[in-house]
Amino acid sequence: MRGQRVAKWVVAVASIVAVTVGLGAIAQARNTVEPSAVIYVGPHPDDEFQYWSLFEDRADVYSVVVLLTRGEQTGFCSPEGLEAGWQPELEPAPEPLPEAQYSEACAEARVNSFVNYFVDMADSDATVPGRFAPVETSAPVPDPDGVVCRIDETDECLVSTTVDVYRDLDDRGALLVFDLGDGDLSEAEVAWALDSTIDTFVPQLVSDDVRIAGIVGSYSTPEGGYEGCFAYPHPDHIAIDDTLWATDFGAGFQAAATCATDPRRQLFDRVSDAATDAAFATEPIEGSTDEKRTGAHTANFGWLHGTYYPVARHGESELFHQDQQFWVRYW
Template identity: 30%
Template sequence: MRPRLLMPLLAPGVLVGALALSGCTSGVAGAAGAPRTAPPSSSSSSATTAGEVQATSLVLVVTPHPDDELEAWAALPESTDTYPVFLTMTDGEGTANCEPGEYAANQWAQVGEVAPTPAPSGKRSQSCRDARLDSWGRFLERSWAQGTGQPVESPPEQALPVAATGGLEPAVDHPAGTPPATTARAWVGQRSARVAVSAGDGDVTPEEVRWAVASVLAARGAVLPDLPLLRVLGATYSNDAPDAGTHRAGDDGTCHDRPCTGDSAAAEYEHPDHLAVREALLAPGADLGADEGTWVATWPSDPLATHVASLGEQRYEQLMGLGAEVVPGRPDSRERLGTMQQEYGWLGFPGGYWPQTEVVAPDGEGAPLIMARTQSFVVVP
């Protein structure tokens, strides 16, 4: 049964956009709601100052990997009033596309794809991490500027403190027997910011997500501008059906290794990192204090779904556009026109690029198409 749309955000064809930094009600000073201003800059602080920031609110976008943003972009208010902070829980270092053979096969510079720097030398290598974050940075910088009509902003990398919060140890990956890292990689500009927390591709836990969100929120007024929280977005589509994929129900109708309550008519996507982010943001009592609540991408028939948001057709084309085949008879040689196709093209899935789709759905071979123009959301006020 499809959910009743209690508060549909926008009708199909209407553009939505922009993020806000997520606020945590416990242990984070300055609850969302009251207007706040950033402190003046000083020689000892790297915070973006109020004079530099024109936005009036923050949106926090939380993703499992540095290419999942489009799963929630339809609910991102693209406005100069919004300061988005993009938080990725991993560097995406687990992708097979970083293997030299796969990388070479998926490189289509002649159709408009942009190669990352450095070229990845293998799965889970440092060069793979750096390549993923390089593509991530360019995609976000270009797409945010495109959606808001502002110049592209490319801030330098800096460190964001990630000391233990709420009794949780820092989640950042570190070699066995060495102290955990105390900083995350961050890029903070006047119009947006992004933060990369290396919690381990394929190994993210809900506790780590809660820790990372709290750490980012605690950086407001220091590394990040001190603004009220408008909305939290979970770009973390997860759909685990009992009659499809790896986790299936037994003879008694229940799943024993993990709850699989999804719908196989939608795109089946069982990645554990996506589930971890979903569970963290939707956990009972996980009120992050955002004025417009926490929005988590989901499948259309999810009983918890309450909202639908759509990108306008033109905006979707700017992000996901594809042209004609450059090599006749080769669908994977279609010209890459959208920013996602250009910057994330070497990671394209399935088929060597990112297929367009109106709603999340399986393709003809059952592969998940999740970068949809229209997305459904579970919204926690």
């Protein structure tokens, strides 16, 4: 049973936090805890590398990836955006080809890119969930406070409380795809999705008596950013950061990716060279200055960028960076 696995992953986090913030006694007490699941939460279907240092090579936990929106607001789904972003000779086509911003085809294409990113990353890391059963759509999840409200082109409130579940056939984890509205994600929606994940989906995926080690969120900075780091005050990302910081979900530690100069920062980790190469690889094309996108990130998300998203090998000068910093709370 997963609940009986030795929690090397959590012990490692505890040790680093202990060194950083002086929690030696607490970390030592946690050495006997044997959790079996970790929740990773991000707003958009291309943010996953932002917490990858705490995700890769984790055979001792069941990884539950929570995607809160389907990325349907991106301008790269408009005809002119797709023409500017997708380069057919250099990267795969989005599937299906988006018809317009906010369209069903846009949301579907973005989710497919997200799923294929994990499929490709699993080729180089056997602990990554990447061999999925056919997607299953959950029954509507109760929303007693009526917090779910997606706003697209109009002011109409669209409500979707079902979740698409991609379960890994090798029992390494699962992807949970919510539909809470790209660009208008609220803290109440983040909390509702995490409560639903903790109370409903993790027990269904693992077992009723599953232990949850913690929750890890994606990268953000406040307005104005932090010195020396890529500024990213996206409101959807900030909603996750604010929710994880303010609300104790009673599911182990809570952490979110941040900047080295964030005064809350407590934890540093680094994505391995192998995983970074697997995500951001490109290959030169003979007789051309162009590069073929061969990495899981560069290939699957290349259509969402004028070229492809770069990665910072040191420091945090780009949105995606190998050196990763986190604040940690509720330990």
